[in-house]
Amino acid sequence: MFNFTPLLGAQSLSPASQSLLELDGGAKVLVDVGWDEHFTVDKLKALERHIASLSIILLTHATPSHLGAFAHCCKNFPLFTQIPIYATTPVISLGRTLLQDVYSSTPLASSIISADSLADSSFASGSDPIDPTLQLLLTPPTTEEIASYFALIHPLKYSQPHEPLPSAFSPPLNGLKITAYNAGHTLGGTIWHLQHGMESIVYAVDWNQVRENVLSGAAWLDASGGGAEVIEQLRKPTALICSSRGAGKDSLTGGRRRRDDLLLDTIRATIAKGGTVLIPTDTSARVLELAYLLEHAWRKEHTDGSGESPFKGARLYLASKNVGATMRYARSMLEWMDENMVKELEAVEAATTSIKQHKRNDSKQMGNRDNKSAGNAAGPFEFKYLRLLERKKQVDRIVAAKGARVILASDSSLEWGFSKEILQQIANDTSNLIILTESYGNLDDINKDKESLGALLWSWYLERRDGVALEPGADGQNLEQVHTGGRELQIHTSDRVALQGKELLAYQHYLATQRRLQNQMPLGNGSSLETSADAVDETSSTSSSSSEESNPERQGKALNTSAAVANLNRNKTGLTKETLGVNVLLRQPGVYDYDVRGKKGREQMFPFVSKRRRADDFGDLIRPDEYLRAEERDEVDGHDMRDDGLDKKGKLGQKRKWGDTGLQSTNGTNGPGIANKRRQQSSNVTDANGTANGGILENGLHDPDLDDLSDDPESESDEVMNGPSKVVTRAQSVEAHLKIAYVDFAGLHDQRSLSMLIPLIQPRKLILVSGNVSETAVLANECRRKLVPVSSESAEEAQNSVFTPLNGQMVDASVDTNAWTVKLSNALVKRLRWQNVRGLGIVTLMGHLGAMAVDDQEFADNSSKKRQKLLKEESQGYDGQKTPAEVKLQQTAPILDVLPASMAAATRSVAQPLHVGDLRLADLRKILQSTGHTADFRGEGTLLIDGLVAVRKTATGRIEVEGGGLGLPEYPVRNPESSFYAVKRRIYEGLAVIAGG
Numbered sequence: 001m002f003n004f005t006p007l008l009g010a011q012s013l014s015p016a017s018q019s020l021l022e023l024d025g026g027a028k029v030l031v032d033v034g035w036d037e038h039f040t041v042d043k044l045k046a047l048e049r050h051i052a053s054l055s056i057i058l059l060t061h062a063t064p065s066h067l068g069a070f071a072h073c074c075k076n077f078p079l080f081t082q083i084p085i086y087a088t089t090p091v092i093s094l095g096r097t098l099l100q101d102v103y104s105s106t107p108l109a110s111s112i113i114s115a116d117s118l119a120d121s122s123f124a125s126g127s128d129p130i131d132p133t134l135q136l137l138l139t140p141p142t143t144e145e146i147a148s149y150f151a152l153i154h155p156l157k158y159s160q161p162h163e164p165l166p167s168a169f170s171p172p173l174n175g176l177k178i179t180a181y182n183a184g185h186t187l188g189g190t191i192w193h194l195q196h197g198m199e200s201i202v203y204a205v206d207w208n209q210v211r212e213n214v215l216s217g218a219a220w221l222d223a224s225g226g227g228a229e230v231i232e233q234l235r236k237p238t239a240l241i242c243s244s245r246g247a248g249k250d251s252l253t254g255g256r257r258r259r260d261d262l263l264l265d266t267i268r269a270t271i272a273k274g275g276t277v278l279i280p281t282d283t284s285a286r287v288l289e290l291a292y293l294l295e296h297a298w299r300k301e302h303t304d305g306s307g308e309s310p311f312k313g314a315r316l317y318l319a320s321k322n323v324g325a326t327m328r329y330a331r332s333m334l335e336w337m338d339e340n341m342v343k344e345l346e347a348v349e350a351a352t353t354s355i356k357q358h359k360r361n362d363s364k365q366m367g368n369r370d371n372k373s374a375g376n377a378a379g380p381f382e383f384k385y386l387r388l389l390e391r392k393k394q395v396d397r398i399v400a401a402k403g404a405r406v407i408l409a410s411d412s413s414l415e416w417g418f419s420k421e422i423l424q425q426i427a428n429d430t431s432n433l434i435i436l437t438e439s440y441g442n443l444d445d446i447n448k449d450k451e452s453l454g455a456l457l458w459s460w461y462l463e464r465r466d467g468v469a470l471e472p473g474a475d476g477q478n479l480e481q482v483h484t485g486g487r488e489l490q491i492h493t494s495d496r497v498a499l500q501g502k503e504l505l506a507y508q509h510y511l512a513t514q515r516r517l518q519n520q521m522p523l524g525n526g527s528s529l530e531t532s533a534d535a536v537d538e539t540s541s542t543s544s545s546s547s548e549e550s551n552p553e554r555q556g557k558a559l560n561t562s563a564a565v566a567n568l569n570r571n572k573t574g575l576t577k578e579t580l581g582v583n584v585l586l587r588q589p590g591v592y593d594y595d596v597r598g599k600k601g602r603e604q605m606f607p608f609v610s611k612r613r614r615a616d617d618f619g620d621l622i623r624p625d626e627y628l629r630a631e632e633r634d635e636v637d638g639h640d641m642r643d644d645g646l647d648k649k650g651k652l653g654q655k656r657k658w659g660d661t662g663l664q665s666t667n668g669t670n671g672p673g674i675a676n677k678r679r680q681q682s683s684n685v686t687d688a689n690g691t692a693n694g695g696i697l698e699n700g701l702h703d704p705d706l707d708d709l710s711d712d713p714e715s716e717s718d719e720v721m722n723g724p725s726k727v728v729t730r731a732q733s734v735e736a737h738l739k740i741a742y743v744d745f746a747g748l749h750d751q752r753s754l755s756m757l758i759p760l761i762q763p764r765k766l767i768l769v770s771g772n773v774s775e776t777a778v779l780a781n782e783c784r785r786k787l788v789p790v791s792s793e794s795a796e797e798a799q800n801s802v803f804t805p806l807n808g809q810m811v812d813a814s815v816d817t818n819a820w821t822v823k824l825s826n827a828l829v830k831r832l833r834w835q836n837v838r839g840l841g842i843v844t845l846m847g848h849l850g851a852m853a854v855d856d857q858e859f860a861d862n863s864s865k866k867r868q869k870l871l872k873e874e875s876q877g878y879d880g881q882k883t884p885a886e887v888k889l890q891q892t893a894p895i896l897d898v899l900p901a902s903m904a905a906a907t908r909s910v911a912q913p914l915h916v917g918d919l920r921l922a923d924l925r926k927i928l929q930s931t932g933h934t935a936d937f938r939g940e941g942t943l944l945i946d947g948l949v950a951v952r953k954t955a956t957g958r959i960e961v962e963g964g965g966l967g968l969p970e971y972p973v974r975n976p977e978s979s980f981y982a983v984k985r986r987i988y989e990g991l992a993v994i995a996g997g
Contacts, residue, residue: 001814002021002199002201002812002813003022003811004019004020004022004805005805006018006020006805006809007020009034009770009807010770010807010809011771011776012807014036016065017032019769022810023194025172025173028170029058030056031059032058032205033066035065035069036064037064037452038108041111041112042114051073051079051083054167055170057085058085058192059085059087059091060087061183062090062093064282066206068099071103074141075138081152084154084166084167087153087156096150097325098283099146101320101322101410103141103146105321107494110496112138113137115130118506119132120513121513134506135729158181159180159219159233160179160180162177174196175196176195178194179193181219182218183207183208183219184209185215185218186206187285187288189206191204199815200239202234206243208753209221209753213260213293213340214289215289215337220234236763237761238763238764239767240758240761240765240767242768244754245748246754247776247779250752259743261474261475262473262479263293266471267294268311270433270739271314275404275432276399276406276432276433278407278432278434278435280409281412281745282411283320283322283323283326283417286745286747291381291408295385302385314404315403315404317387319417319418320388320410323389344380395418396421399425414452414454423453424734426738428734428736429738430737433481434739435741437743438454438746439744439746442772443459456489460482460740465485466487467483468480469739481740482740484740486735487735488736490731490733492729492732493730495730497725499723582599582603583607758787759787763787764801765801766787766801767805769805825895825897827897847897848896849896850894851895852893919953927990928945928982948979961980961983
């Protein structure tokens with residue numbers, strides 16, 4: 001059984017992605033906790049209702065659309081941190097820096113408390129009604145809290161099968177295996193493969209098959225087979241969940257090189273006129289591709305460029321509040337990138353080593369010149385021309401200065417981050433340009449009143465109402481830049497304001513109501529909450545009550561916060577004893593008795609869960625990062641450990657830096673010495689990423705816009721306001737005169753990739769999510785034609801094989817396997833001849849199906865639930881009276897016995913032998929070489945043994961062996977047997993020969 005429910009992102013313009021997978025046995029897997037740029041809490045209500053029944057959580061990409069709500073769920077949903085979470089190492093590291101950037105950039109990420117919740121809390125406290133327009137904010141997570149949330153995620157590597165541990169309130173996973181594969185869209189982006197019994201599920205949302213500068217393509221195709229077949233692990237799944245975004249987009253002629261040249265030509269045309277180019281991008285994913293491309297383009301123009309190149313006079317910036325940490329993580333994860341990144345780093349290190357060797361052998365003057373050339377060598381993401389800006393003061397000074405510049409700024413939606421502020425300041429100049437790097441759908445699908453600024457500018461680009469400017473490119477083709485024509489651009493800015501008076505009282509009433517609810521709500525079906533690494537739920541270790549605990553009626557017993565708050569406030573009473581169940585002994589004071597008669601499962605005993613350590617055959621499982629020394633960690637409790645480690649108070653005889661007093665004020669804030677230390681550390685981090693103090697870049701250019709900026713005490717980054725606050729939104733109209741261009745740097749699949757790969761994958765069921773209505777419909781119709789062969793019944797079969805659900809709509813993607821449970825007779829078991837193929841036991845049998853009588857006790861033990869259901873139906877339909885035939889039918893089971901002699905002779909003549917298994921030519925080559933034969937590949941898919949025997953494997957998997965008989969003298973072998981029969985014998989040993997007779 002496999003049910004799929006998209007919570008967000010299905011047939012919608014919202015990029016947020018949340019999907020729920022329900023497997024056989026009641027296990028539920030949540031994939032992604034995405035959010036859109038509006039950060040609306042109402043979009044998380046569907047997720048909140050399922051938290052109490054989740055088994056594990058999987059994360060795919062380090063983007064807001066895939067994990068934007070992760071920190072919010074960890075802080076505001078009590079059970080969320082008790083669920084095991086799995087992701088790759090880059091997703092964990094880059095996701096942490098992403099959410100730290102989000103919460104420090106916009107107050108909307110803290111989430112506005114809904115008006116219904118405020119009204120319920122005021123009604124419960126008996127206070128005056130609250131103004132419905134009041135927008136109170138939840139307390140945002142701090143930087144340390146975000147780091148602690150991501151420390152809970154279990155890191156995985158690509159192609160590493162893993163059996164996850166379920167949450168404490170989840171049913172057993174029954175051998176579920178998860179495997180991560182490269183998605184190609186972002187660094188560490190994942191295509192998840194889930195194997196559960198006979199269900200093989202592939203979750204592939206937002207992937208890219210095209211190889212780029214930084215990232216390699218998605219891991220769909222098998223490189224060893226020439227790239228013409230899908231890898232075996234992802235081939236022919238029972239269900240494929242795929243994103244339909246980009247189904248209506250044609251691929252660019254010329255591929256990646258043409259795309260890169262188009263971006264550089266567009267930038268060159270603007271900076272040649274002294275204009276400013278703004279490129280909105282994300283802060284942790286696609287920004288790596290853009291930063292790498294522009295940095296190397298500037299290097300090439302300064303070293304190889306002939307004449308006066310516009311790039312030499314233009315400055316390059318990257319503005320994001322946490323971009324320094326992002327680039328530091330990127331430099332440490334080159335093994336997750338394309339192989340060219342590793343080769344580039346090795347080339348730089350080899351050149352540096354060679355120069356140092358010459359320095360020791362040559363004169364001092366030659367050594368100085370070599371040292372200078374060594375300093376010019378830089379590896380990937382070690383920037384010489386790209387300046388990182390992390391503070392608002394820096395961005396304002398750069399934008400206010402004159403001259404040509406290119407600014408990469410977060411975020412691509414233009415709803416938060418520095419990109420909105422920069423757009424507001426450069427919009428009224430006709431010489432400026434904004435380059436959109438991703439599309440927002442068709443013009444008819446965009447709601448201009450509700451969508452982001454990026455979607456609004458995209459609609460202006462498609463309308464082209466005020467004309468198009470054509471700029472000549474380097475290859476002679478014209479570059480399109482759309483005029484805005486002075487249209488009015490509404491920019492909404494949100495500010496955080498501290499609460500006072502009645503607003504503060506209303507916020508306190510809300511917190512009191514939430515606290516009282518959490519103290520009274522049932523936690524995890526009657527068991528106390530334990531960390532998933534320290535406690536094992538009884539359902540995972542005992543099977544006596546597994547059938548009762550998997551009852552769907554009991555899975556929803558844990559109330560979600562919003563529903564329980566409304567019930568508590570309207571009835572003016574606490575949770576009833578019926579709702580608490582046996583937890584009444586723990587949750588309500590003065591209650592010491594509970595009637596267990598007629599109860600089931602956990603309601604029969606005192607609510608207690610024994611702590612059990614995770615262990616295997618070698619002892620307790622430990623986390624190695626818990627035993628690292630402080631200097632071995634990158635971060636400890638949210639503090640950067642690269643330079644000075646943890647903050648230490650000044651001690652007698654302890655050395656300190658100049659200007660660092662080591663004092664701390666009485667109110668807990670850092671004194672001036674600590675501020676100077678933090679300012680110095682921030683400057684050091686910036687210098688390590690490609691700049692020097694005083695506005696002097698490594699390329700020797702002087703940047704007067706950044707003079708003395710690091711010494712300005714007002715240039716410190718603004719910290720998030722602590723304490724109760726509200727959001728105040730102000731609108732400002734800007735007259736837009738800048739131009740709009742578009743270059744696709746989204747790094748997503750297009751129509752060609754989808755139409756080519758989905759038929760090669762050959763899924764039995766296809767579910768399309770993460771796309772708008774038109775894209776999903778186009779791709780669904782095309783897949784129905786290609787996946788289902790033409791026949792009289794193909795229309796109905798095609799309709800049932802491709803699903804296009806809406807948000808909240810559950811689809812049954814189970815595959816009919818026609819499997820029954822039968823017993824084997826003792827006589828038949830004695831005749832079985834097992835064969836071992838790659839660790840799997842295979843046997844063929846042929847028998848006669850009959851019925852076997854079983855006693856009442858055995859029947860009750862094996863199928864108690866079915867018997868109870870039958871008894872209930874009979875009591876309702878026949879008033880408790882059962883006929884003898886019905887009793888006999890209930891107490892029989894199917895059994896497979898040995899065929900009679902008369903039937904065995906007839907079937908033996910019809911049955912044909914069958915080979916089971918998949919032979920790989922590479923494995924056969926190793927086996928033959930180990931036995932003394934010479935085996936080499938000749939051509940594609942051909943293995944030549946001893947120069948006499950050729951083995952070929954066709955596209956359908958058929959093995960063809962051609963060659964002579966006995967070996968010739970010029971090809972001596974150690975074995976006297978002929979090469980031909982030796983090859984056939986080795987092939988048969990790798991396959992299971994199943995005979996029907």
